[in-house]
Amino acid sequence: MTSDASPSAPPLPPIAFLKGHGTENDFVIVPDPGNELRLPASAVAALCDRRAGIGGDGLLHVVRSAAHPEARSLAGEAEWFMDYRNADGSIAEMCGNGVRVFARYLQRAGLVGAGDLAVVTRGGVKRVHIDKDGGDITVAMGRALLPEEGVTVTVDGRSWPARNVNMGNPHAVAFVEDLDHAGGLFTAPPFAPASVYPDGVNVEFAVDRGPRHLAVRVHERGSGETRSCGTGACAVAVAAARRDGADPAVTGSPVTYLVDLPGGRLAVTEHPDGEIEMTGPAVIVAEGRIDPAWLAAL
Numbered sequence: 092m093t094s095d096a097s098p099s100a101p102p103l104p105p106i107a108f109l110k111g112h113g114t115e116n117d118f119v120i121v122p123d124p125g126n127e128l129r130l131p132a133s134a135v136a137a138l139c140d141r142r143a144g145i146g147g148d149g150l151l152h153v154v155r156s157a158a159h160p161e162a163r164s165l166a167g168e169a170e171w172f173m174d175y176r177n178a179d180g181s182i183a184e185m186c187g188n189g190v191r192v193f194a195r196y197l198q199r200a201g202l203v204g205a206g207d208l209a210v211v212t213r214g215g216v217k218r219v220h221i222d223k224d225g226g227d228i229t230v231a232m233g234r235a236l237l238p239e240e241g242v243t244v245t246v247d248g249r250s251w252p253a254r255n256v257n258m259g260n261p262h263a264v265a266f267v268e269d270l271d272h273a274g275g276l277f278t279a280p281p282f283a284p285a286s287v288y289p290d291g292v293n294v295e296f297a298v299d300r301g302p303r304h305l306a307v308r309v310h311e312r313g314s315g316e317t318r319s320c321g322t323g324a325c326a327v328a329v330a331a332a333r334r335d336g337a338d339p340a341v342t343g344s345p346v347t348y349l350v351d352l353p354g355g356r357l358a359v360t361e362h363p364d365g366e367i368e369m370t371g372p373a374v375i376v377a378e379g380r381i382d383p384a385w386l387a388a389l
């Protein structure tokens with residue numbers, strides 16, 4: 092007996108994902124140790140979509156360094172590469188909250204233990220210290236670069252000078268009188284001159300809450316206003332230390348700022364050698380399966 096039914100392709104296997112956050116900066120986590128998945132910008136944007144996808148400020152693609160062309164040369168230093176993407180699918184050099192959540196995932200999956208861990212990022216190798224299961228995580232974020240040329244940021248007719256701080260990724264830090272002055276932050280705050288940040292910028296609005304204590308709102312490049320930004324918190328702390336005459340390279344003493352963001356608090360310490368440490372929570376909230384047919388149809 093013959094059949095005219097054409098042979099159908101075997102169903103694609105489901106793709107694992109997790110959802111996590113660090114001070115409510117939230118991420119879709121896609122474990123892919125062998126770098127076998129195709130994740131073009133359109134797929135990342137669809138996964139990060141809060142209505143039609145899973146939803147997140149960004150995506151953490153978890154890949155073994157040896158399996159990724161951008162990280163292979165550093166595989167001897169760190170086994171894992173954080174291939175970070177913004178919610179619009181664009182690529183960024185670093186994500187401070189993301190690297191803590193990345194480390195929490197590795198720990199939870201039994202891929203690393205508590206203690207010290209190195210992670211390759213596009214902003215270099217970051218050393219992470221996991222205290223204990225569920226506890227805060229500290230990241231050695233490297234040194235900040237402070238290019239001379241800053242910008243003027245303007246919102247609703249008010250303008251502020253913004254300090255240029257590079258934490259691997261670019262930041263413009265404006266000290267304002269009131270966080271409400273940042274307005275709705277529905278779109279990227281305009282800045283000038285545009286030539287200072289040819290690849291776009293993350294913009295932080297900061298106010299003082301007390302001695303060495305700041306509150307911040309942030310508009311992230313590629314994601315919009317988020318409830319927290321780890322590299323942004325570090326950029327603000329460094330800008331505040333320079334403003335306050337507390338540059339550790341000059342005073343010889345480390346300085347710590349508490350940085351309150353809408354999603355929670357981060358502690359940022361800058362040491363006399365310029366090394367910056369950031370400490371905060373990292374939480375995995377869910378795990379599931381992505382429908383491969385949905386992803387393939389995008």
Ligand SMILES: N[C@@H](CCC[C@H](N)C(=O)O)C(=O)O
Binds near residue numbers: 186187260312313
């Ligand atoms: N939320 C992150 C920063 C993510 C990258 C940023 N949007 C960029 O494009 O540079 C953090 O916690 O640092």
